[in-house]
Amino acid sequence: MKPSSVARIDDHYRDLGGRFAVTEDPSFATLVVPNGNHSRPFHRWFRQKESFSADLVSAVLGRWRDGAGGDVFLDPFAGSGTALLAASDSQLGSKPLFAASYGVEANPFLHFVGATKIAARAHGAPGLAGLARDVVRDVRLNRVDPAPIPGLSSFANSGYFPPSDLRRLLQLRAAIDESGVEGTTRSVAHLCLSACLEPVSALRRDGRALRYEPAKVRAHPVEEFERRIEIAVDDLAIRAGVGASDLILGDGRRIDEVIPRSKSISVAVFSPPYLNNIDYTEVYKLEAWFLGFYRDHRAFRQQRLQTLRSHPSVRFPEVYGLSANGHKREFDSLIEPLLRTIPNNRYKVWREPLFRGYFDDMLETLAGIRKRLEPGGLVVYVVGNSLHGTSKRPLLVASDLLIAGLSELVGFDVVEIVIGRRPTRRSGGTLLRESVVALKPQAS
Ligand SMILES: C[S@@+](CC[C@H](N)C(=O)[O-])C[C@H]1O[C@@H](n2cnc3c(N)ncnc32)[C@H](O)[C@@H]1O
DSSP: OHHHHHHHHHHHHHHHHHHHHHEGGGTTTTTTTTGGGGSSSTTTSOOOTTTOOTTTHHHHHHHHHHHHHHEEEEEEEEEETHHHHHHHHHHTEESEEEEEEEEEEOOOHHHHHHHHHHHHHHOTTTTTHHHHHHHHHHHHOOOOOOOOOOGGGGOOOTTTTHHHHHHHHHHOOOOOHHHHOOOOHHHHHHHHHOOOHHHHHEEETTOOOEOOOOOOOOOOOOHHHHHHHHHHHHHHHHOOOHHHHHHHHOGGGHHHHOTTOOOOOEEEEEOOOOSSSHHHHHHTTHHHHTTOOSSSSHHHHHHHTTSOOOOOOSSSOOOOTHHHTTTTTHHHHHHHHHHSOOOSSHHHHHHHHHHHHHHHHHHHHHHHHHEEOOOOOEEEEEEEOEEOSSSEEEEEEEEEHHHHHHHHHHOOOOEEEEEEOSSSOOGGGGOOOOEEEEEEOOOO
């Protein structure tokens, strides 16, 4: 017999699913993952493994907007800028599809990656090849003192970074800094160098953690840097008209405060952090510490607290916005059946506020976008449902349905939920999936 709370959540998901147009389209399977980005100019400069494909934006516009763009494009969880770059690169005839594209990203390193790609795409990076040549020469001749070792303990672990390789990486860093080259060119050199860290180390990004793999075939620091610079130089030779775009370091839950007041959003496409315990601050910590984005451990912890409440790396303040104030009754009737299903064990004390916080954050995000959406605008989110609990007591969070339900509270109609991909592992049932959900503003 299933416990009654589990039976109730199954019914709840069935009722919710029955209210929406839920379809399945395998052509989205390769679009909700970073398929193709590794060989695309600019996108290939840094691999954010949680990205979606650069082709997603045109597929979304094709399916729900007859291919049309608009004035303003937005991605409030922009990561390394995939959607922003794709939107600002898209053209209709000789005109950009969007007059302006805005992105918001909270992680300082990922923001740096996206902003650097966008600036380089728009304005180039003059002198990059020459800078790299000088830097590599000086490092090979041992003419440069290494930059100080970053304060993160992973850099002091000689199993993760053999000292001679770490020294080379830090010499490259110092040589770039001392070159006197500023602006986008210097940023592209820093980006290429930061992209060498994982390949040079014995660590591998694996889900929510960096895994130590002593037998990993590691890249050579200087050669890897040269290889990445060459790719960047090749990509920078491609010239094309691009729309204006701006990636802002900030909080995607507060769109109203971050994008200019005069702008109304035509199309928003985004993938928020999933409720799957991935802490982006942790996953991209090597690069962020190496480039000096955190002064100390206090700043590092502070960064975790800025992120969406999707992971238990920190105890987030139990502060709730619209879910407690304004939409409490409807929010509770949507989310309480899930909260009641959380097993009563030692994890419940952090799981319950985390789940509540996640959906409160999503409600704030949707409300912020809705407030600034133009009539006839389109909002599309990509989200994966997640499986928590144990094999005996699985706890499935159907974020695609629950967020769709929340969107109705703040003035959206759910146009369609397209199931794009189902993970290969069997447990979790049919609801374990990644979906692409389209919303339009309710007619007023
Ligand atoms: C699924 S990833 C998005 C990846 C992006 N679509 C791409 O293709 O590069 C979610 C992103 O949300 C960011 N994030 C987390 N909390 C945020 C917040 N409060 N505001 C803005 N971005 C946030 C994470 O750092 C992460 O980069």
